[in-house]
Amino acid sequence: MTPALEDLFAVLRFPSISTDSNHAADVRACANWYVAKFQSMGLAVELCETAKHPIVVAKNEPVAGRKTVLIYGHYDVQPVDPLELWDSEPFNPVIKDGKIWARGSTDNKGQHMAHLLGVEETLLEEGELPVNLIFLLEGEEEIGSPNLPGFLEERKEELACDIIAVSDTGMVAPGVPTLGYGLRGITCCEVKVTGPDKDLHSGVYGGAVANPATAAAQLIASLHDSEGRVAVAGFYDEVEDLADWEREMWSQVPGMDRQDVLEVTGSPDLFGEQGYSSAERLWGRPTCEVNGMWGGYQGEGSKTVLPAEAGFKLSCRLVPDQDPVVVLERVRKHLEAHTPIGVQIEFEAGHSGKAYVADPHSEEGKAAQAALEEVFGKAPVLIREGGSIPIIQDMKEILGADTLMLGLALPDCQIHSPNENFTVENFEAGIRLSRVLLKKLGTSS
Amino acid sequence: MTPALEDLFAVLRFPSISTDSNHAADVRACANWYVAKFQSMGLAVELCETAKHPIVVAKNEPVAGRKTVLIYGHYDVQPVDPLELWDSEPFNPVIKDGKIWARGSTDNKGQHMAHLLGVEETLLEEGELPVNLIFLLEGEEEIGSPNLPGFLEERKEELACDIIAVSDTGMVAPGVPTLGYGLRGITCCEVKVTGPDKDLHSGVYGGAVANPATAAAQLIASLHDSEGRVAVAGFYDEVEDLADWEREMWSQVPGMDRQDVLEVTGSPDLFGEQGYSSAERLWGRPTCEVNGMWGGYQGEGSKTVLPAEAGFKLSCRLVPDQDPVVVLERVRKHLEAHTPIGVQIEFEAGHSGKAYVADPHSEEGKAAQAALEEVFGKAPVLIREGGSIPIIQDMKEILGADTLMLGLALPDCQIHSPNENFTVENFEAGIRLSRVLLKKLGTSS
Numbered sequence: 007m008t009p010a011l012e013d014l015f016a017v018l019r020f021p022s023i024s025t026d027s028n029h030a031a032d033v034r035a036c037a038n039w040y041v042a043k044f045q046s047m048g049l050a051v052e053l054c055e056t057a058k059h060p061i062v063v064a065k066n067e068p069v070a071g072r073k074t075v076l077i078y079g080h081y082d083v084q085p086v087d088p089l090e091l092w093d094s095e096p097f098n099p100v101i102k103d104g105k106i107w108a109r110g111s112t113d114n115k116g117q118h119m120a121h122l123l124g125v126e127e128t129l130l131e132e133g134e135l136p137v138n139l140i141f142l143l144e145g146e147e148e149i150g151s152p153n154l155p156g157f158l159e160e161r162k163e164e165l166a167c168d169i170i171a172v173s174d175t176g177m178v179a180p181g182v183p184t185l186g187y188g189l190r191g192i193t194c195c196e197v198k199v200t201g202p203d204k205d206l207h208s209g210v211y212g213g214a215v216a217n218p219a220t221a222a223a224q225l226i227a228s229l230h231d232s233e234g235r236v237a238v239a240g241f242y243d244e245v246e247d248l249a250d251w252e253r254e255m256w257s258q259v260p261g262m263d264r265q266d267v268l269e270v271t272g273s274p275d276l277f278g279e280q281g282y283s284s285a286e287r288l289w290g291r292p293t294c295e296v297n298g299m300w301g302g303y304q305g306e307g308s309k310t311v312l313p314a315e316a317g318f319k320l321s322c323r324l325v326p327d328q329d330p331v332v333v334l335e336r337v338r339k340h341l342e343a344h345t346p347i348g349v350q351i352e353f354e355a356g357h358s359g360k361a362y363v364a365d366p367h368s369e370e371g372k373a374a375q376a377a378l379e380e381v382f383g384k385a386p387v388l389i390r391e392g393g394s395i396p397i398i399q400d401m402k403e404i405l406g407a408d409t410l411m412l413g414l415a416l417p418d419c420q421i422h423s424p425n426e427n428f429t430v431e432n433f434e435a436g437i438r439l440s441r442v443l444l445k446k447l448g449t450s451s
Numbered sequence: 452m453t454p455a456l457e458d459l460f461a462v463l464r465f466p467s468i469s470t471d472s473n474h475a476a477d478v479r480a481c482a483n484w485y486v487a488k489f490q491s492m493g494l495a496v497e498l499c500e501t502a503k504h505p506i507v508v509a510k511n512e513p514v515a516g517r518k519t520v521l522i523y524g525h526y527d528v529q530p531v532d533p534l535e536l537w538d539s540e541p542f543n544p545v546i547k548d549g550k551i552w553a554r555g556s557t558d559n560k561g562q563h564m565a566h567l568l569g570v571e572e573t574l575l576e577e578g579e580l581p582v583n584l585i586f587l588l589e590g591e592e593e594i595g596s597p598n599l600p601g602f603l604e605e606r607k608e609e610l611a612c613d614i615i616a617v618s619d620t621g622m623v624a625p626g627v628p629t630l631g632y633g634l635r636g637i638t639c640c641e642v643k644v645t646g647p648d649k650d651l652h653s654g655v656y657g658g659a660v661a662n663p664a665t666a667a668a669q670l671i672a673s674l675h676d677s678e679g680r681v682a683v684a685g686f687y688d689e690v691e692d693l694a695d696w697e698r699e700m701w702s703q704v705p706g707m708d709r710q711d712v713l714e715v716t717g718s719p720d721l722f723g724e725q726g727y728s729s730a731e732r733l734w735g736r737p738t739c740e741v742n743g744m745w746g747g748y749q750g751e752g753s754k755t756v757l758p759a760e761a762g763f764k765l766s767c768r769l770v771p772d773q774d775p776v777v778v779l780e781r782v783r784k785h786l787e788a789h790t791p792i793g794v795q796i797e798f799e800a801g802h803s804g805k806a807y808v809a810d811p812h813s814e815e816g817k818a819a820q821a822a823l824e825e826v827f828g829k830a831p832v833l834i835r836e837g838g839s840i841p842i843i844q845d846m847k848e849i850l851g852a853d854t855l856m857l858g859l860a861l862p863d864c865q866i867h868s869p870n871e872n873f874t875v876e877n878f879e880a881g882i883r884l885s886r887v888l889l890k891k892l893g894t895s896s
Contacts (some may be wrong), residue, residue: 100695190654194753203717209635209838211731211767212740214712215724219741219763220675226668269660272648272759277661277793287658295657296664299755302743303764308639308801310766314717318664319748321755325658348722356753393654 008230010123010437011106011430013043017081017100018108020322024059024082024149033059033145036081037388040064040122040143047126049141056153059145063165068138074343076094076140076167076407077449078397080147082111084422091424104430111428113421117173117414118143118164120436128441136448140167147174151397158404167407169370169447172398173436175413178387180429183378187371188289188363188390189398193334194356197341198317199225199301205314215312216348219301222316225351228344229294229320229337233236233280236294236322238340242325248290250387256285259387261417265280270417279374289390294337295324306419321356330358359396363407373446374410381439412439455568455882456551456875458488462526462560463544463553465660469504469527469594478504478590481526485509485567485588492571494586496580501598504590508610513583520892521585521612522570522885523618523842525592528555529867532537536869549875556558556873558866562618563588563858565881567763581893585612593620596842603849612852614815614892617843618881620858623832624705625874628862631856632816633808633835636769636842638750638779639801641896642786644670646794651757657767660757661793663748667761670796673789674739674765678725681739681767683785689772697833701730705833706748715862734835738768739782766801766836777802804841809853818891819855826884859886 007015020036020436023029027444028362037053037060044051051064059082068074086096086109094100099108106116120143128135141166144154146447177184201218202211231237256262262285264276277289285295301316303309321334338353345351365371366388391411414436420426452459454632465481482498482505484718489496489509496509500606502525513519531541531554539545544553551561566586573580587610589599603610622629646663647656676682701707709721723732726893732738746761748754767778783798790796810816811833823831836856859881 022475049603128824192654192755194755196753197567202717206716207838208738208740208742208766209637210836211716211733212768212837213736213738214721214723214729215716215718216720217740219744220671221667223671223741223744223763224675226665227672230665230669271651271656271660273646273793274795275661275793276659277791278659279552284659288656291658293653293658293755295653295662295755296668296747297748297754298749299664299668299761300745300749302741304745308641308764308766310637310639310740312740313743315746319753321653321657321753323654346722348718348720350719367456391650391655393656427828 008264013123014106014116014119014433015099018110019097021097022082022110022145024146025085030059033082036060037145041120044141047129049140054157056157058153060362061145061157061284062143064141064220066135066139072138073169074138074140074167075444076142076165076170077118078170078172078401079121080114080145081143082145082148083113087218088424091306091399093425101430105427106433107425107427109426111426112415112419113426114147114174115431115434116428120433121171121173121440122415124324124437124440127437128444129278136445139444140165147397150183154397155404158400163406166404167405170401170407170409171412171443172409173412173414174395175411176392176415176417177413178389180416181382182260182416183382183384183386184413185366185371185374185378186388186413187366187388188326189361189395190392191328191359191361192321192394193324193328193330193358194319194321195210195334196317196319196354196356197225198315198352199349200315200352201313201358202312207312207314210244212312215391217312217344218349221312221314221346221349222299222301224316224346225344226296226318227298228340233276236292238294238336240336240422241292241333244329245292245325246327251288253351255388256289257283259285260390288392292323292325292328295321297321317354323394324361326363327359328361334358359394360399362399363390364403368408368449370408370410370447373450374412377439377443377446378412380442381435393402412443458566458568459551459561459878460544462564463555466542467527467555467590468530469591470530474505477722478527482507482590482751485526485802488567489586489832492574495656499602503598506590506602507588511580511584514721517583518892519583519612520889521610521615522563522566523615523617524588524847525559525568525590526588527590527593529558529593533869536871538588540710546875550872551878552870552872553877554871555600556871557860557864558593558871559592559619561873561878565859565878566616566618569885570884572882573889577889581890584889585610587603592779592842596630599842600845600849603845608850610850612850615852615854616857616888617844617854618857618859620836621860622858623834625861627705627826628827629830630811630816630819630823630833631836631858632811632833633771634776634806634840635837636773636804636806637839638769638775638803639764639766640738640779640782641762641764641799641801642670643760644794644798645760645797647757647759649810650759651776653755653757657757661791662757663794664758664761666791666794667744667746667763667790670786670789671794673764673785679723681737683739683781685781686737686778688773690737690770691772693731697735698731701734702728704730704834709839722723731860733837735770735771737770740766742766769806771806771808775805779803803837805844806833807844807847813853815853815855816891819857819888822884822888822891823857825887826880857888
């Protein structure tokens with residue numbers, strides 16, 4: 007086994023499950039491993055306490071005039087249940103079929119360890135790095151990074167940087183280098199629909215009073231027109247058209263064709279806004295989705311009840327220039343205006359986060375593209391993602407720097423599920439990528 | 452205590468809970484009490500075995516040329532949980548504030564015991580009855596009368612009758628004699644809406660595939676127009692207009708005004724088909740109600756899932772001339788025609804029963820009206836009910852006889868709940884009613 011794999015295996019053996027307080031000591035032990043490793047590499051390292059799990063920050067000796075690059079990663083992992091579905095022990099990594107099998111192998115230990123080891127190789131071979139480097143590894147990503155924004159705020163001068171590199175996203179397909187430059191934002195709410203003050207007999211009272219379940223369904227149905235467009239007034243007001251180059255680029259991205267999306271989702275058909283491809287619908291257009299709904303009797307057989315209340319949860323995915331607070335207020339007004347006679351609604355706002363987008367054709371973007379092309383032998387695809395990674399937006403707002411999302415995860419890597427895995431090939435490519443990236447960022451203007 | 456109340460207390464002490472197999476012996480013991488009682492009254496009595504709880508049939512010696520009247524009742528009762536909410540023991544009847552407090556006091560021991568004791572009084576005073584009488588008491592009403600239709604079928608000649616009297620419904624208000632002459636029917640179904648073959652991340656996939664929860668809501672919403680009318684094609688095809696006398700009669704029924712319905716339901720407003728009063732909406736118009744719906748995440752907080760499936764349960768209440776099978780098929784076709792792109796539906800039919808209606812101005816209806824007026828001192832209101840009592844329709848179809856629904860239950864009698872009660876006043880009025888009713892039926896042409 008190579009020394010690089012030995013280092014990765016060492017960190018994979020820590021059950022650093024951040025959500026489980028029984029594993030708090032394991033999380034800390036894992037952080038300490040990184041402290042020792044960064045020290046051995048000759049970097050200045052600090053174990054920074056937070057209200058919960060520590061953040062590890064490591065730096066080289068800054069040189070004036072050089073570009074400052076911050077590499078972000080997280081050393082905490084998801085829980086492993088159900089354990090019986092794992093083919094090998096989640097915290098005893100093994101290599102099989104060219105893949106490293108362990109919890110955290112892809113998300114995120116394998117991906118940030120590639121960067122760390124690329125830096126180590128460069129230091130060993132060159133004696134110095136081509137950039138001023140800040141490594142930031144947190145231990146709370148899987149619980150929503152509750153302490154990271156405060157930490158960034160507190161240390162914003164010390165962590166000031168020109169560009170951020172994160173490998174915590176995916177490659178669209180094996181062998182297809184992928185640069186992510188955007189994420190959708192989000193805004194959530196929960197709506198309770200109330201009618202009678204108790205469940206009623208649907209025979210005795212059905213027909214004379216409104217049914218809150220029917221009303222909730224009518225409210226949900228009012229959110230879209232028949233062609234899948236969100237019917238909330240003003241919902242699209244700030245939405246910018248996609249650039250021609252983006253539509254052209256996304257049309258080339260493998261894995262996003264009709265058949266691909268049908269297969270990966272297992273859906274009987276595609277459905278979405280008219281006039282947009284699946285990639286455009288997912289990465290470049292906002293949505294309003296029901297995440298849950300309920301009302302009345304859900305058990306076996308029938309119970310002829312007219313329920314006293316019903317409810318639903320919504321989340322809107324947002325694109326750049328949409329303000330989550332403004333959009334949520336429009337949704338609230340829409341729901342109030344569409345509330346049927348005979349029921350009342352209670353609206354509760356949930357969490358929100360802005361969309362993120364950067365220019366992949368900036369100097370740093372071009373450097374990242376060139377590095378990906380050099381390592382993988384072909385030009386990368388430039389994509390956004392449909393999900394939300396709030397910390398990317400946090401780092402943009404607090405540190406003022408854009409993020410290069412250099413995804414190394416493959417579609418079948420099983421993150422958050424049993425049998426998480428990371429290919430040895432991508433791990434080793436990641437080490438090379440990190441070396442080339444820093445070199446190209448160091449010489450970019 | 453009067454001998455009448457002593458008899459009622461005796462049967463109320465049997466915990467004849469039909470749904471609980473631990474009480475099977477209590478149910479049987481209660482049936483045996485009736486056997487002995489009918490014998491003591493000089494009636495021919497039979498304890499008829501069924502697959503579960505026995506049916507008690509008692510008759511006088513039939514006289515040719517006389518009208519045959521069947522009085523139906525049930526001696527089984529609902530469970531008593533939650534016991535801690537009872538102010539007195541459910542099977543240890545007490546009289547307080549003019550009411551008899553016990554499980555079964557109203558539903559149905561008190562109501563049919565009034566008939567039994569009326570018959571006993573007449574026999575004691577007159578030596579004979581003015582009609583050929585069949586008493587039929589079953590022990591399975593609270594579990595849906597599974598063995599009654601088969602029993603009626605098997606004994607249809609022996610149980611042939613001209614009219615049936617049942618006191619198992621309500622008076623619209625204290626002191627307001629009430630003759631019920633109709634019930635709504637019912638037809639039920641459950642619909643499952645499926646899309647992706649697993650729950651999806653609503654960020655990663657939201658916008659490109661249909662959301663089954665949204666689709667389920669759209670299906671539910673499609674069932675009504677904005678004015679509360681059922682939008683299923685053909686739904687009202689067989690629905691007859693209400694007769695002028697019915698609309699006039701129902702407009703006089705106490706307890707059905709706007710304020711009354713708002714109070715009893717606790718609803719913020721009334722809502723229903725335009726052009727109909729609450730009474731008409733409840734008793735004379737069909738409905739399509741959601742009894743339950745579900746999909747996705749229903750727990751606390753948010754989970755940004757695009758659910759693989761959603762579903763809902765419907766029940767339609769039917770009026771005379773609507774065939775449950777035909778109506779349900781129209782609902783199925785409507786749902787299939789309205790299924791949005793990108794999802795599939797599975798439709799499962801549930802139980803069904805036809806609506807029941809009789810002419811309250813028939814000879815027997817007029818006799819019942821006269822009896823009610825004589826006993827309560829004012830003309831009865833003539834109503835239908837919104838719920839369904841399948842056995843009434845079963846008796847109509849198998850025995851060919853209509854039912855007079857002579858409700859003695861009051862709105863606050865708490866049937867099926869803790870603190871069930873029956874007023875001594877209505878119990879004693881019921882005894883007189885039974886006497887007068889049989890006399891008037893006996894002399895009706």
